[in-house]
Amino acid sequence: MQPDPRTNLSNQLADTLINRSVAPDEKREVTITFRASYAEKARLEQRCSGVVQSDYIRARLFDYPLPHPKLVIPEINRQAIYELKKVGNNLNQQTRAINEAVKIGSQPLSNEVKSYLKTLEELTALLEQTRQSLTQVSVER
Structure with a gap:
């Protein structure tokens, strides 16, 4: 007997949420550093466009929603x-x-x-x- 497509999709979604390794509201106590080329750094800065780099990286890595850019008031x-x-x-x-x-x-x-x-x-x-x-x-x- 073939499983219902809705049940299958629901199970996949549940598995994805369960296997998410970091919850967005957990306390962040570990610092991670990595090296990048000047070109990579420039590309990262361009993509962040007003968003804190660590928030941008975290959002892209863990599929969190991208944060809103910060306003810069002169x-x-x-x-x-x-x-x-x-x-x-x-x-x-x-x-x-x-x-x-x-x-x-x-x-x-x-x-x-x-x-x-x-x-x-x-x-x-x-x-x-x-x-x-x-x-x-x-x-x-």
Whole structure:
């Protein structure tokens, strides 16, 4: 009697998963080194395209999914993002202070205060958009 093709395929898949020698979530304690030519090293670097080399090699060797490339944010953008966050924090503190003053009655909610709060909200949104655009850089190739 011939085994069912589905059962056969299911058994092959189970065998493949059982025989996988390294699980992706195991603790990695062993360092492996090997020699390569300059051409091989260049080819490996090209294929990694933003992925850590050990992750790339591990994925190819053990049939893990390839990791996502890391984003490379230029130093100038990192500094700008840091400054934008500081400005944004200051705007949020001002907004909270005004809202609290209005809530406890020490500051009337006049049209001028409403306009100022709206301006603060617009500035905060603009800062967030700018920060987002600075973090959307191309992947290192």
